[in-house]
Amino acid sequence: MPEGDSVFRLAARLRQVDGAVVARGELRGGTSAGRSLAGRRVVGHATHGKHLLTRFDDGTTLHTHLRMTGSWTITRAGRRLPATAARDARVRLALEDGRTVWGLALPVVELVATADEALVLEHLGPDLLHDDVDLAEAARRVSGSGTSIRAALLEQRNVAGLGNLWVNELGFLRGVHPDTAAADVDVPPLLDLAARMLRRSATDPSAYQVTTGRRGRGDRHWVVGRASRPCLRCRTPVRARDDVERVGSPPRRVWWCPRCQPV
Numbered sequence: 001m002p003e004g005d006s007v008f009r010l011a012a013r014l015r016q017v018d019g020a021v022v023a024r025g026e027l028r029g030g031t032s033a034g035r036s037l038a039g040r041r042v043v044g045h046a047t048h049g050k051h052l053l054t055r056f057d058d059g060t061t062l063h064t065h066l067r068m069t070g071s072w073t074i075t076r077a078g079r080r081l082p083a084t085a086a087r088d089a090r091v092r093l094a095l096e097d098g099r100t101v102w103g104l105a106l107p108v109v110e111l112v113a114t115a116d117e118a119l120v121l122e123h124l125g126p127d128l129l130h131d132d133v134d135l136a137e138a139a140r141r142v143s144g145s146g147t148s149i150r151a152a153l154l155e156q157r158n159v160a161g162l163g164n165l166w167v168n169e170l171g172f173l174r175g176v177h178p179d180t181a182a183a184d185v186d187v188p189p190l191l192d193l194a195a196r197m198l199r200r201s202a203t204d205p206s207a208y209q210v211t212t213g214r215r216g217r218g219d220r221h222w223v224v225g226r227a228s229r230p231c232l233r234c235r236t237p238v239r240a241r242d243d244v245e246r247v248g249s250p251p252r253r254v255w256w257c258p259r260c261q262p263v
Helices: 004-017 115-123 135-143 149-154 164-173 186-205
Strands: 022-027 042-048 051-056 060-065 071-075 089-095 099-106 108-113 239-243 252-256
Touching: 004 042, 004 051, 004 071, 004 186, 022 149, 051 115, 060 089, 060 115, 108 115, 135 149, 149 164, 149 186, 164 186, 164 252
Parallel strands: none
Antiparallel strands: 022 089, 042 051, 051 060, 060 108, 071 099, 089 099, 239 252
16 A cells, blocks of 8 residues: 555645646546536646545546555656546546546545645644654554554554555564554654654655655665564664554554564
């Protein structure tokens, strides 16, 4: 699943169409499926955690979420999507300048009043990529979650934008075992580090989801993807397991170094 930095970078890429007018277009998924978007001007893109907001000049906002399947692409004038991809389109914005913006296989597609964006996002915790992020509030939510630190950081109602990769890597960097109770962790410095690393990943192309500072194959992450391989810090074999965090949800991989992150 894309993480907050991924969606932040996606919004930055989609801003190339800000100011463009939709000549033809519609929603092909969600509760507003069939709704025409023609005649609207795209005025901006914003994010909150893993949620993308596309704003129009008529006071409406397209709220989408990629989850595990979604993606966005822009085709140039005169170019077409492959038929198989076009069948997965949930959003089509054919612009007056000839370009077309496609939202593909999006599991969440919702058209709301821009004034009501807060209602859509109110269940989410502070976004670590916002300039005005309230880290104290995020720390309060994480510390009081009553769960493990891993579960508390993955819960978007506590803090928005962290996914499995970042939660595993942050645990290693702070020397915290994933099963440690959140209440027993010094959360403020962990979230301060998370915000700084997420910001760098989102804004520096050379640092995108690189946590070690090394860009060589297999060396980009401290523990993620390194099961049974030597820890890059202490050479102890990295451990891994699959966790099912919610009944019916797919398992997510957990990695940790038993020496650097003792129980």
